[in-house]
């Protein structure tokens with residue numbers, strides 16, 4: 016072989032100078048700043064590095080320079096493929112937003128046998144059928160479900176307590192499956208239930224049709240029962256029994272649980288998490304109270320977003336310890352944000368989308384035939400604010416519902432890129448608009464973010480999570496496993 | 499067992515063709531005469547007579563005189579030849595080269611030795627000469643190959659330098675071997691021409707994969723490794739163009755001292771920008787060609803890069819990308835990576851070393867390249 | 883375009899629930915001042931005055947419950963934010979057209995995303 020001549024690295028070095036690509040930046044914590052771009056890339060850096068970078072005098076030999084270049088925050092004259100890749104990422108993101116609603120919520124009844132303090136919809140006595148959805152409305156809603164072009168369709172049956180109207184639940188599931196013989200979508204069912212009415216019939220029905228269950232579990236017995244009173248008591252015991260029975264009959268992964276943070280939960284986050292572990296769950300959603308329904312009237316003012324953030328941070332570190340100990344447990348809110356950061360497809364979580372996920376992420380069919388753009392929109396309506404009501408099953412067609420003002424106005428208003436403060440917030444690509452929240456708290460769908468608890472929460476969580484990702488290798492390893 | 503795929507020692511026993519020719523070997527003398535004209539009859543026993551009409555005859559033992567035209571006595575290096583193999587006979591030089599071996603899972607066609615990259619670790623250093631005859635032979639060989647063949651590789655040099663001729667080759671493969679997977683190893687640069695990428699896509703080959711190397715997330719680093727300024731942009735654009743035409747693309751990253759440093763960032767870049775790729779292979783160095791010449795500069799013991807390798811693999815895996823580790827012995831890999839390790843070394847250049855004899859996991863282990871067994875990781879130790 | 887910390891040698895005075903700060907309009911554009919005021923709206927109300935010479939007087943008005951320390955901290959924050967905001971405006975200027983270009987490219991037909 017003839018002696019080959021190789022050129023040194025320097026022969027391929029880019030010519031001096033670079034230019035900036037579109038970006039946003041802001042303070043991450045006392046020590047660092049963060050830059051992000053529209054497609055969700057980020058780099059953490061010191062303020063003087065940031066200023067040098069923005070003033071186009073950052074040394075190309077530094078690792079921060081290389082990170083900024085690799086993640087498309089700058090480009091050099093020698094290479095322009097960054098534009099092709101950026102364009103592609105913009106497009107993929109946009110296509111995800113455009114993928115129409117996949118989540119359909121059926122409120123089959125408003126009746127409930129619990130009277131939870133924070134319940135987000137008016138509870139009704141157990142035997143008043145006036146608050147049940149009719150078969151006609153269910154059928155009309157199902158026709159709409161299959162009008163949406165989504166490949167994956169999830170039908171969530173909720174209430175009230177949906178099992179109080181079990182015949183309609185059966186009807187919806189069976190009819191949806193029948194219709195799907197022609198439509199051939201990937202169809203999934205979830206019943207959101209407190210499990211107090213879990214009978215053998217219900218279980219065998221769920222088994223036959225592959226239905227999942229989701230329940231409420233607020234923590235240890237005293238905490239749970241304290242905020243979820245039932246006639247005769249013992250909600251926690253019944254829920255735990257229910258969980259075990261579902262697992263026995265349907266399988267381990269068939270049931271998930273949701274918790275709600277009340278003022279009484281705040282000091283007990285470790286116990287709440289341990290309760291989930293004790294019951295064998297591998298996911299927990301540290302949810303803050305929403306400002307709708309009963310919650311807004313009674314309890315919501317009793318803790319501030321800062322209290323919740325503190326609760327969340329303590330909880331997250333407990334969860335990380337549990338993972339480090341070898342038990343897989345993920346926190347779902349964090350996971351949604353991580354997906355937005357690291358999953359190429361982002362997350363489809365309705366509350367965190369820009370433009371707002373209303374009507375795009377979910378459609379809610381209320382017991383009375385009204386259609387809402389999101390579950391929170393329905394709750395707001397229960398409080399008398401009809402802003403997010405799209406129309407009614409008896410009166411409007413699919414096209415009318417999806418082009419209604421109630422849907423389009425917040426859509427247009429809530430493109431984050433156009434909102435004050437959000438427009439140059441580095442957390443924008445991982446954030447969302449939540450118009451219902453801002454309507455409920457500030458009276459308009461956009462809201463002033465300096466006063467917004469939603470914004471404070473988002474920034475607080477994102478700062479914390481990104482801080483962990485960037486400074487704690489062990490935590491990073493665990494967090495990335497959740498995506 | 500290792501075989502020489504092109505070997506001298508062919509002895510003519512009769513008048514021969516003047517020019518080299520390509521033919522398939524058969525061991526069935528009783529074939530209908532009409533089917534014989536493109537076949538070489540391989541006779542293992544003592545040849546008592548020569549059924550007429552075959553393209554030629556290969557004998558394992560010397561025969562009586564009066565052999566028909568193109569009868570040859572095989573040499574010691576030719577014992578592997580068997581029914582279904584497609585060979586090229588060069589009567590003048592006395593060589594027989596197997597273009598296609600029926601009992602091998604994967605066969606590879608070298609279609610050109612020219613290349614527009616000059617990678618520091620190239621295993622098949624490019625030669626700049628007119629070698630169009632290579633494709634001529636392959637075009638003749640394809641119709642002779644059994645349609646049951648599992649996979650055919652196309653390699654170079656840079657196959658895409660063939661341009662339109664590569665497209666025709668793919669058409670030929672689709673027509674004659676529709677059930678055979680085709681794997682092309684290309685540096686991808688030529689596909690930055692959208693029209694060319696479209697032409698390849700338009701072949702609509704049912705099972706085509708193009709394997710393209712990318713060595714960094716940074717243009718200048720990749721350009722340095724392949725010793726060609728501007729290659730990174732062209733390669734990435736080529737990949738995008740191919741994917742737009744729904745051609746399956748595999749990314750190939752060779753791990754050595756010049757690439758290892760950015761491996762985790764590279765993986766992050768791929769996971770974020772090229773998620774739609776069909777496969778990513780992270781590969782150990784084969785110590786041949788330039789890699790052998792530059793071995794001192796390129797070698798890094800795999801046990802010393804397990805951390806970045808793990809990070810890279812997990813990043814890709816989390817993004818939902820199909821990810822494999824090639825050319826690594828199990829015992830040098832971090833245990834969490836074992837599920838990504840593939841037995842990737844072609845049978846004819848695959849060996850094990852002494853200590854492997856006692857190893858409990860030898861069956862699952864990919865072993866070594868023949869060429870790489872000399873300089874090996876200090877981490878090699880058998881599972882007891 | 884290197885920006886020095888302007889708050890360094892201008893000690894703030896907290897009087898009657900207000901702090902008056904002076905912004906050099908050669909270093910900061912009005913839009914940056916406005917956006918900074920918006921951002922700090924939860925902490926104070928910023929009343930933007932008129933430009934004299936090269937100076938713009940901004941009066942930060944605090945609620946009666948705000949103490950002096952907190953107010954001074956907010957004034958310091960005001961300039962920190964203002965620096966960042968001014969940088970943002972400059973970045974925006976440099977990249978706005980690029981962003982439009984990339985978007986146009988993203989939604990042109992040639993940029994159909996590759997399919998897996």
Ligand code: SF4
Nearest residue numbers: 437440443446470473
């Ligand atoms: S809501 Fe707050 S955190 Fe979210 S993008 Fe807007 S300013 Fe940023």
Ligand code: SF4
Nearest residue numbers: 827829854857863880
């Ligand atoms: S000892 Fe040999 S066979 Fe066993 S894992 Fe190592 S290289 Fe493979």
